[in-house]
Amino acid sequence: MPAADRRLRCQQMNTIQSPRHNGVRRFLRIGGPIALAVGGLFALVGVGSFLVAMINNSGPPVLFFCAFIGLPLMFIGGAMCLFGFVGAFARYVAAEQAPVARDTVNYMAENTQDAVRTVARAAAQGVTEGIQRGQAPGSDAK
Secondary structure, eight states: OOHHHHHHHHHHHHTTTTTTTHHHHHHHHHHHHHHHHHHHHHHHHHHHHHHHHHHHOSSSSTTTHHHHHHHHHHHHHHHHHHHHHHHHHHHHHHHHHHHHHHEEEEEEEEHHHOOOOHHHHHHHHOOOOOOOOOTTOOOOOO
16 A cells, blocks of 8 residues: 555544544543442442341441442443453454464465366356357346
8 A cells, every 4th residue: 555545544544533532542541440449449348348247147237338339330440441442452352363364364265266266167158158049148048
């Protein structure tokens, strides 16, 4: 691909991103793990309070409400991490899959040549016979 085409393509890709794209991604990548960790601590305290109250038969758990704060906070943090790191993850997956796809295409191209030749030969023979009988290719002759 010529350099001018490459530059034009890069310019077109940049129009997809909003002007605040990098800032939002940075916020998601920093805020997501923080929200996930804080939510995990709240959930741990809430579940721990519940278990201690059940084991010791000491009445209702005092800090169980922390679980109701922590679990949604963990979900929000996980979603922020997902959106913040999805580009890096997609590039990793593409880099892992590209060599396998290349090998598969090469293998299929190399090992299906005889079958493709046979199909092409049969199609050519059918067209030739149709022309010799005076029928146009693709016509519905009976």
